[in-house]
Amino acid sequence: MKRAELVFIPAPGAGHLVAALQFGKRLLQRDDRISITVLAIKSAAPSSLGSYTESLVASESRIQLIDVPQAELPPLEFAKSPAKFFILNIENHVPNVREALTNYVSSSHSKPDSVPIVGVVLDFFCVSMIDVVNELNLPSYLFMTSNAGYLSLMFHFPAQDSRTGAPPKDSDPDWLVPGIVPPVPTTVLPVSMTDGSYSSYLGIAARFREAKGIIANTCVELEAHAFNSFSEDQTTPPVYPVGPVLDLNDGQARSNLNQAQRDRIMSWLDDQPEESVVFLCFGSLGSFSEAQVKEIALGLEQSGQRFLWSLRLTPPKDSKTLTPIDCSNLEQVLPDGFLERTRGKGLICGWAPQVEVLSHKATGGFVSHCGWNSILESLWYGVPIVTWPMYAEQQLNAFRMVKELGLGLEMRLDYKKGGEVVKADEIGKAVVSVMEDSEVRKKVKEMGVVSRKAVEDGGSSSVSLGRFIEDVMRNHFGSD
Numbered sequence: 001m002k003r004a005e006l007v008f009i010p011a012p013g014a015g016h017l018v019a020a021l022q023f024g025k026r027l028l029q030r031d032d033r034i035s036i037t038v039l040a041i042k043s044a045a046p047s048s049l050g051s052y053t054e055s056l057v058a059s060e061s062r063i064q065l066i067d068v069p070q071a072e073l074p075p076l077e078f079a080k081s082p083a084k085f086f087i088l089n090i091e092n093h094v095p096n097v098r099e100a101l102t103n104y105v106s107s108s109h110s111k112p113d114s115v116p117i118v119g120v121v122l123d124f125f126c127v128s129m130i131d132v133v134n135e136l137n138l139p140s141y142l143f144m145t146s147n148a149g150y151l152s153l154m155f156h157f158p159a160q161d162s163r164t165g166a167p168p169k170d171s172d173p174d175w176l177v178p179g180i181v182p183p184v185p186t187t188v189l190p191v192s193m194t195d196g197s198y199s200s201y202l203g204i205a206a207r208f209r210e211a212k213g214i215i216a217n218t219c220v221e222l223e224a225h226a227f228n229s230f231s232e233d234q235t236t237p238p239v240y241p242v243g244p245v246l247d248l249n250d251g252q253a254r255s256n257l258n259q260a261q262r263d264r265i266m267s268w269l270d271d272q273p274e275e276s277v278v279f280l281c282f283g284s285l286g287s288f289s290e291a292q293v294k295e296i297a298l299g300l301e302q303s304g305q306r307f308l309w310s311l312r313l314t315p316p317k318d319s320k321t322l323t324p325i326d327c328s329n330l331e332q333v334l335p336d337g338f339l340e341r342t343r344g345k346g347l348i349c350g351w352a353p354q355v356e357v358l359s360h361k362a363t364g365g366f367v368s369h370c371g372w373n374s375i376l377e378s379l380w381y382g383v384p385i386v387t388w389p390m391y392a393e394q395q396l397n398a399f400r401m402v403k404e405l406g407l408g409l410e411m412r413l414d415y416k417k418g419g420e421v422v423k424a425d426e427i428g429k430a431v432v433s434v435m436e437d438s439e440v441r442k443k444v445k446e447m448g449v450v451s452r453k454a455v456e457d458g459g460s461s462s463v464s465l466g467r468f469i470e471d472v473m474r475n476h477f478g479s480d
């Protein structure tokens, strides 16, 4: 049996690291020849990702972990642009990654029973590390934690830049992206294209085609148009849709949520009628000002719907962190009497056990920031989304869910975190729409069934995972 080792370099963000490790687990389950070494870059913000990684690694004998020494953090002035901060933090780690990877590869070569290292799986935000991987004569594979439409946008971005040479403006014409059906309004392009990260982001997109292959957390059935566009373009590397790759079981390990907090939420849901609760949750970095919180509260009241609301506040302007804060005094930020009036009808929490909540039969709708993991999770459990994007590529995801895929209801498509306060009336109507619409709900449930089938034995993503393994082996060992 030819054994083979892959080195993973995930990006240090919740949505990135968790998906990469879950993909790693799936590879191990699929093929017992494979082992994985994870080079872990530390997150710039305090988080429980380190302990999540350690506990996952401890439970899998064929994964080992190497901590990359912490590099200097980017200056805090960049913290205003989370993407720029994220990209710079990764760039600052390149020398440490070079040293860790080079040492690891040479120590592995010198072992008598060494397993050949057959490639490096880089998070797409770590694409600049292709140089380091090339120096070691290894192939680089990219792990795309987002979707195929976004991948198509990244393939297209350098060509668009060579025409315009400048960040897109709201008044620019829509972009025609080969893998996305409707023309894309510039207002829903990823925030990094307009927030001062343009050139760093372009630098990332420009290198995608250098990868030997790209693994994407999606399935063909969900994004058929994007996959057709890749097959027609001879210049892109092979793209392997292997999703949905979700963390359906290990989730609690990554949060600071204790058992009592989790039980309080789940037992409240147990007491609610089927599909009667709208869940509001906005990802690892979604947060609101107190003024916006008041409008959300009033909107929920106006909607008359039951609700579970993960309420997290934007840290004060002079704060040194981007991490949202849990509210310690709800009475103070909510409208007078709100808690009293909605007692029994709604529950407010901080970080939520999202996967468990979406899987609960009482959950009937989801006001979401449209992070890709949240979208995949909601489809998996057949819970329709109403869109309230915040940061990263969420506006594009929201736009596609509503306008291209017909799998979401529109509240906002181009909202950006910290934008103008959305009024209660609009929020209330959006909440009612997601709870009452039966057409989108039906489509979402159908897509849920399809996406589960995709990862079963013989399903499209399972076949594609097998193809990825075969190609990795062939690229290293040749065709015998």
Ligand code: UDP
Residues within 6 Å of the ligand: 014, 015, 016, 251, 281, 282, 283, 284, 285, 310, 350, 351, 352, 353, 354, 355, 370, 371, 372, 373, 374, 375, 377, 392
């Ligand atoms: N999540 C959670 N509880 C929360 C907020 C988020 O469990 O209160 C999880 C959610 O289930 C998802 C991930 O965090 O798996 C967020 O990933 P996504 O891609 O949706 O958004 P990001 O945080 O990367 O913006």
